Amino acid sequence: MPVTPARQRPLMTQMLRLPCACALSAAIAVGSLAIAMPAKAVADSPSNVVAVVNADPITRNTLSAQSVQRYGTEVIDNMINRHLIMQACQHNGIEVTKAEVTDEIRRLASKFGLSMDAYLKLLQEERNIDPNQYSREIIWPMLALRRLVAEKVEVTQEEFNHAFVAQFGEAAKCRLIMSDDEAKIRQLQARAKADPSQFSSLAKQFSEDEASASVGGLIPPIRRYSGDSRLEEAAFSLKDGDVSEVLELGDQWIFLQAVRRIPAMTPSPQALPAIREQISDRIRDEKMRSAASELFAKLQQEANVIKVLGNPELEQQYPGAGAIINGEQITLSLIGEECIKRHGEEVLDGEINRKLLTQALRKAGKQVTDADLQNEIDRAAISYGIVRGDGTPDAESWMNQVLEGGNVTRSVYMADSVWPSVALTKLVEDEMQLSESDLQEGFESAYGPRVEILACVLSDQRSAQKIWEMARDNPTEDFFGRLAEQYSVEPVSSSNMGKVPPIRKYGGQPAVEKEAFSLKPGQLSGIVATGGKYIIMRCQGFTEPVVTDRSAVQSELVRDLTEKKMRRLMAKKIESLRTTAEIDNFLAATANVPRESKTR
Known part of the structure; x- marks a missing residue:
């Protein structure tokens, strides 16, 4: 089964060695392996620092470039859509203010009986949408589109009357029998017509509508102007106990039996103004949603969009641009800032880990070579059974499986998964020894x-x-x-x-x-x-032991135990590097004071 390295979790939650998955959200040149960047970085300055790791700075420009490399193509589509809406607003002299966005969020929160803060917290916890993203990417576009179509949307008296009747008008309580077999439904309808008192029993035995069959075919009351007009006409044409003709609804056949009429409700005069406002707002919202969707589709269809990011030829032709929309550029720097807003903390956490590993390798006098990286890819391919007929690793097929779907590029996979796995292996390889007790315990655990x-x-x-x-x-x-x-x-x-x-x-x-x-x-x-x-x-x-002779499984046992012990050592090493480092993370506003003093 192909396994694609995770992209959206910090290193310590991905500390599974297979496949090369000690992932760090970072990408830099490693040895002679050049990791491609989407654009040339702007000169860094001390005021541009987002983190310092053991006195070694990470700049915002670096973070922006790394964030774009990982998430730029994902983020740019949303930016293009919002830019189209913004252009339409500018053309029509429309502005949606921050206060309007806040009021809308507060209104939506009140629908669920929540305060605005509680509502935003719920979105963060259950849908992983932070408040700024929710305001910027969901509420603002929705309000802008509604403002753009507002003049075209009005509630007619007829629409209000129909909605009022659907909510407060007379209703028909009915039973229903459903089947996807026309011949069967007509036979059942004939039996029900001949003896209407059988209807409930027939529904329980033969109706294919599970929700109603168990209660003798009873369905929620049918009201006018609330669904399929044919069903409503059939229901309201029946007298109590009568059985309707057979109706074809979609790919199903049904017929009804009238149970009783439910009289219309008459709201008090005091409640009518609030009811009128509520119904009108609901109709207007529904019409606006429909009109806004049509307008957005039209904006997309008529727009002249050139997506530069990810296209090497266009990147050469339009340096510094991520996309061009109706002649206006979305710059790479803007895309970078948007990526930082969404994924900056995660990517920076990876950059910090990258710094720590690089510093540790330098201190240990070790380096990661291209041959090391290729060996790690081969090892992962073998681990997942991606081999040629002669048993050698099929590295290219493995890479194709990893990159399948386009969610991660080759350079990002090499930088985020392969290099960190090799780096950590280099740092702990001297500690990697299997004792006799390790082998005996592993044997008993696996085969005893x-x-x-x-x-x-x-x-x-x-x-x-x-x-x-x-x-x-x-x-x-x-x-x-x-x-x-x-x-x-x-x-x-x-x-x-x-x-x-x-x-x-x-x-x-x-x-x-x-x-x-x-x-x-x-x-x-x-x-x-x-x-x-x-x-x-x-x-x-x-149970009986699966194997009693350890020598028969020694090579497999050594391989598996080495893998497990290596994972533990690697996890311990990165944790040690982080806890003993001096880290200032200005983006997340956190600092780590090392537990042990170090010689710099």
Whole structure:
């Protein structure tokens, strides 16, 4: 299965060595491997510094270039769309102010019964949209388009009357039978016509509308001007108990039975002004959305857009431009600032890590060569089974799989995944040794016997004590399974009557493993506290070892254990570099004071 390196997560959340995935959001020249930049950087100045790593500065120009390289093509489409709207506003003398944007956000928040701050926080947490991005990329374009079409949108009296009737008018309560088979539906309709009292029973047995079949075909009340006019006409033409003719709606066939009429509601005179305003606003909003969508499509269709970024020939022809829209340029510097607004902190975090690795390599007297980079690509290809017929790595096919879909370029992949993985390997390779105990523990973990158990996981000690006593007093497997089904907070054990995957040695849960392997078949464990949970186990027995002769799997064992140990060492190394470094991050307004003094 092809695996594309992640692009939107910081290094420490990507510390999985395969495939070359110690990703740093940075791209610079490495050895003789030149990493292409989208544009020539502007001269840096001390006032342009966004971070300092052990007295080594990172400038805003560098951050801008790196951000554009990773996210420019993604960001530019949104910028082009907003620029088209802005040009239309300028042409029509329309301005949407910051206050109007704020008022609209406050209005939307109130619809959900939230304060503006709570609403924006919700967007940030659930949709990862920060307040500035929401204002700039969603609310402003929406308001601008609505202002552009406002004069063309008005609510007629007829539209208001229809909406009022749809909300407050008479309704028809009906039952429905649906099928995608015309012959079947006509047979059912004939039976219902012959004996209308059968309708509910027929709906339960034969209707393919699952939502209504279980309640004898009952559907929400049908109101005029609220949906398909044919359905409404059929419903309102029936008397109570009558069965309609068969109707074709989309790819389904249906017929109705009238149950009763629901009289129209008459709002109080005091409520009418507010109701009128509410209905008119809703109609206007719906019409504006439709008109705005049509206008935006027209703007896009009629625009003369030249997308320069990502096209080497156009970049030569229009230096410094990212796109040209109806003769107006969007510069690379503007695109860079937009990328920084969206992704700056993430990219800068990668740049900081890059600095740390580069400094550490220099201090250790080591360097990353092109041959090292190629070896890492070959290793990743082999790890994922991308090999030729003779077993050698097919690096080009691997790269094609990595770059499939165009979400990451070759240079970014090399800089963000391959180089950092090699750099960290160089920094920890001298520590990489497998001891006899490492090999024996790895062998037992991978191939040794495992404990078959039932488990019940509780969230607090009091509950665990209660369940343990119940399991002790009724020591049967069936009873324990029912306890797990009823009380376990762990989904697997709860849904499988306590059954969980067998416990292996050295699997990362020492307390659980120690207790499990001390049990005999049928024996109940004590309460094991681990990870904030309380676990009770019942032993069912032990599996047979998969392999008993370690020499038979020695090479595979060494490869796997080396990989795992290397990942741990690499994660430990980057964490150590960050915690012992002096880092000032001005973009995120954070600073790190090193835990240990260092010689500069």
